Amino acid sequence: MEDSLRKALSEQQAAVDAQGGAVRELKASGAPKDAIDAAVQELNALKLEKASIEKQLQAALTNGNDNALSRDAFRQALVNTLERRLFYIPSFKIYRGVAGLYDYGPPGCAVKSNVLAFWRQHFVLEENMLEVDCPCVTPEIVLKASGHVDKFTDLMVKDEKTGTCYRADHLLKDFCKEKLEKDLTISGEKAAELKHILAVLDDLSAEELGGKIKEYGITAPDTKNPLSAPYPFNLMFQTSIGPSGLSPGYMRPETAQGIFVNFKDLYYYNGNKLPFAAAQIGQAFRNEISPRQGLLRVREFTLAEIEHFVDPDDKSHPKFSEVANLEFLMFPRGEQVSGQSAKRTVLGEAVSKGIVNNETLGYFIGRVYLFLTGLGIDKERLRFRQHLANEMAHYAADCWDAEIECSYGWIECVGIADRSAYDLRAHTDKSGVPLVAHEKFAEPREVEKLIIAPVKKELGLAFKGNQKMIVEALEAMSEKEAMEMKATLESTGEVGFHVCTLGKDVTITKKMLSISKEKKKEHQRVFTPSVIEPSFGIGRIIYCLYEHSFYTRPSKAGDEQLNVFRFPPLVAPIKCTVFPLVQNQQYEAVAKSIAKSLTAAGISYKIDITGTSIGKRYARTDELGVPLAITVDSTSSVTIRERDSKDQIRVSVEEVASVVKEVTDGQSTWADVLWRYPTHSSASVDE
């Protein structure tokens, strides 16, 4: 639509220009008035038509903007409620805050602790995972091994006069979006180019980003000063361990490394058996260049990570059948590349067709789906997107993100990656401690082992300084490659060989290496396990949950919009409230005895004995997402009101705690109890 309009508009412009030229020519050549008038008339018609196309294009773009506006309005209403009710608080607010740092206030804290308790139940206890708790302060060598010291960077540009820093990709993104939304004159080709840049933004190199910034003449947004070329900025908070200043350390950017370095002990703890999983919940830190997107991009956040260690030769999962029939939105690589959208897929089929690499990865995708929807994430706004080849680390076997749609678009909230043996190998290499597993054979096995023996002297003579990399490449050959090379060498005496690390082909001759197979008796197999890593951004999940749970409805008088969070009881910060209908000692005594029975039943509640109208008190707790409200309007029985339906039932004082427990523990639904107890309707106590 937008594309065709842009095309029509530029064709129309060309037609207008051409006709304008024709008119000028007619005038210059002293053509008859009739001819000139006719030409002018046609020019005006063309201009009118152009104006109409402009209007249509404007409307098409504005339509997008209107959506954006209503998204912004929704988000503003939500964020106002969240801040006013202290779900979160910008940290250090009285000192004007720090970008990217937020506190959880009391209800936010309760939601977070409910989400984490469910996570522990759903993953750690259900799967008997080994939970660990490692420090945030991490010595440099660990993060050197993991690659974070060298590669955990974003590209930054500096205002050349003031020194203010910006993320290079953000500036380019803003430029492209602004241009696409506001500039009617750009050609269809130009628009396509800008859209392409937005699509590949994450893949652009420093040079490419810098080139585009220069080409488009992008300047510092605050000052319009020229910008430096982009350069990498490491996103870890750096510090120094101990007083000497000689031991650099970082605040961990993820919790995973603490698990990897403990692999040996954990494997032993598990009786030297695979597979097993370790899990960790804890703080992680990223020193963002310029945090945006509120609660989604922050400098400190809670991660919950699982590292499931598995034999690379057997990634089946005994419990896969429990999730195989789940059906939800999946967005495999192929569909993304061919411009299709996510579609409902049966998980078992995705695994059997090889779209998902293996059963264990598939099992975790299914468990993540159950976890997120159990919290109250809308399943229509949840999809599993496979990483494109260029997004994925070279060592990863497969990787899927659980993305949740919110007002900021589709947000990555959980990453589920098969990282192969990369992490354990990296720490084995750096520490010299073998992080491996053993499979003892019931009886010794005769195995044929491939022996690749480079003759270093010959290789040294032939390749000098490159010898080391060629030796490594030869030794890294697969059995198939090696046997093919052996055959070629035996028949022709030499062979071309591509060395990735040199980026070129070299010629290998027969005397430079020997390739053979030997038979050996082996008692065990020693191997580096693969790791499958589901990694949860808890703060992002909670923010998306807020968006999916929030709605407004008119007050009874119709004079205002009331805010409600439709949290499931599992997540709700408080499970119920207790209100005496009017302020009197009798009702207060009943309220307090009910409160006592709620405490005994382990139900969190809030008691409100202020004289505020019952409608206002309901509205206040709806805004905290409290599922049930008990109103004391007699000394023998009370009403229980459900938040979303506003239905009320009448229950005896003795029973009320057990009914609330039944519903909030999830043993019964509200519909179940609604059926069992008399419903109550009273205009006076309704809002």
Place this chain on the structure above:
Amino acid sequence: MEDSLRKALSEQQAAVDAQGGAVRELKASGAPKDAIDAAVQELNALKLEKASIEKQLQAALTNGNDNALSRDAFRQALVNTLERRLFYIPSFKIYRGVAGLYDYGPPGCAVKSNVLAFWRQHFVLEENMLEVDCPCVTPEIVLKASGHVDKFTDLMVKDEKTGTCYRADHLLKDFCKEKLEKDLTISGEKAAELKHILAVLDDLSAEELGGKIKEYGITAPDTKNPLSAPYPFNLMFQTSIGPSGLSPGYMRPETAQGIFVNFKDLYYYNGNKLPFAAAQIGQAFRNEISPRQGLLRVREFTLAEIEHFVDPDDKSHPKFSEVANLEFLMFPRGEQVSGQSAKRTVLGEAVSKGIVNNETLGYFIGRVYLFLTGLGIDKERLRFRQHLANEMAHYAADCWDAEIECSYGWIECVGIADRSAYDLRAHTDKSGVPLVAHEKFAEPREVEKLIIAPVKKELGLAFKGNQKMIVEALEAMSEKEAMEMKATLESTGEVGFHVCTLGKDVTITKKMLSISKEKKKEHQRVFTPSVIEPSFGIGRIIYCLYEHSFYTRPSKAGDEQLNVFRFPPLVAPIKCTVFPLVQNQQYEAVAKSIAKSLTAAGISYKIDITGTSIGKRYARTDELGVPLAITVDSTSSVTIRERDSKDQIRVSVEEVASVVKEVTDGQSTWADVLWRYPTHSSASVDE
């Protein structure tokens, strides 16, 4: 004992010296042989006596050392068990670790999470506290206001050649202890001096510490090189927020500041009512100079802190009566100064006698006692020690530490301080945002207000640069001081006035200020609340709990010592184990069905179907502190064995989960169920 022996020894030495002199004199003066022989005989007798005293002193000192040795052996056995069973792991072990950083392994993690859950239940839920969760990364201005940037330091000395850093007080402490334990020749006076230094070590200034180090000739322990003078080292991990390098930040040294800066929002959230408490559980960081004492002094740790805000004019507590009758070891200031020891005290009496400053402080002392003993801390090795005047910050009204005795001595695990209005005032001053509370009067009150109006011009003329400090000191006078000054000025025209901040007296004359009282109608009282802060070092509590719970007992064969943790079910990392007595499919099926019913009842368990002997399996879980073990030895009924008594009862398969739940939830004791079910005794299944 030691003192009198040292005294006797040095007197005896003097007698020996004197007699030796006498003998020499007799010989020199050619005295008769009889006389000389008699004198020599007496000298030998004196020497013998001296040797005997030396032996006694040695024994007295060794006795202390023997205790120390058995303490060390106990600790070694404990620490071996803790490390082997992964209660904790030195962090980054494969990279040879980092001093002062530890991981919690699976059982340690479970214990920690049980301790924190109980803390939340016992404090946050029980008292309706407002829980918050703030970031660890903290901008400098916040910690400047709190005083940490300037004062959160330890004194450090450097090896002048190698640059290695040491804590100055540690070196002096080690020197004094070594001298006292190993050197028999030091005089009683010297011994007393060294003991005095050990007692006041924490109070010594840099100059005093440096002086003693010089006086005693203390050198670097590793190299014997000379040491630098002591200088302060700030214990916060420093970092930089954002990419500019212009925003210094620190990893928080405590969680409290996050609560103080949110006071205004939290007070509003609480309906603008006092008292209320906020609470926070989170990581805190101290960049220790050279961490010692294993798990007790670490660089990163979990704190659980409460800030209870209260009207300074009314520190009563409505629930104090619930703890007033508790009786436990208290160690008030007076007893410490007069060299007595802690004694059993009724909390209510300590408060009514004014030993504990106020009811709210007393209430928290009582609640902390219940919390710690509920976890399994031995109440005979728990005392509440009041801070001495010199230990306490100048603003603190009163401060008590819950100290737990372990192999390292009495360790501060919880601090309970009445910090008055200090923190809120400090942040009010620095941020300009008033962190105050309001008490609305039912009807306006006429109040007499003291007006102190310094005449700045006159003060400026008289005191120039010191004017500001004098004005502040004048304005800070209490009503009594001000009225006395007014009287003196009126009678004599001038008055001497001590200005603390200048450290001297100045003369104030009549024209320099006016002091008066005005009557005003006030509708409300505006004041800064006092804060009472219980602050829990979770890691220290857990370590002490390990020490108090650990014991060994001989195996049945008597050939080895078996380790046991007598954790209460509340704390135990796993509540029960399930063992098929022998490996067979029937028993395994029963074990699995029991496991399922345990999961349904929400009980954490471990199932062990290895063929290991049942005795070994019991020993393995005793070492994890698992309270109950279910052994499947038939398909209809099973045995439940209690960890400490090793008693066994026989229960039907259907009932077993509910019996385990009853005991581990604390609804029944083991004694209760032991009475209800047939006991089981079978040599074959016992260890």
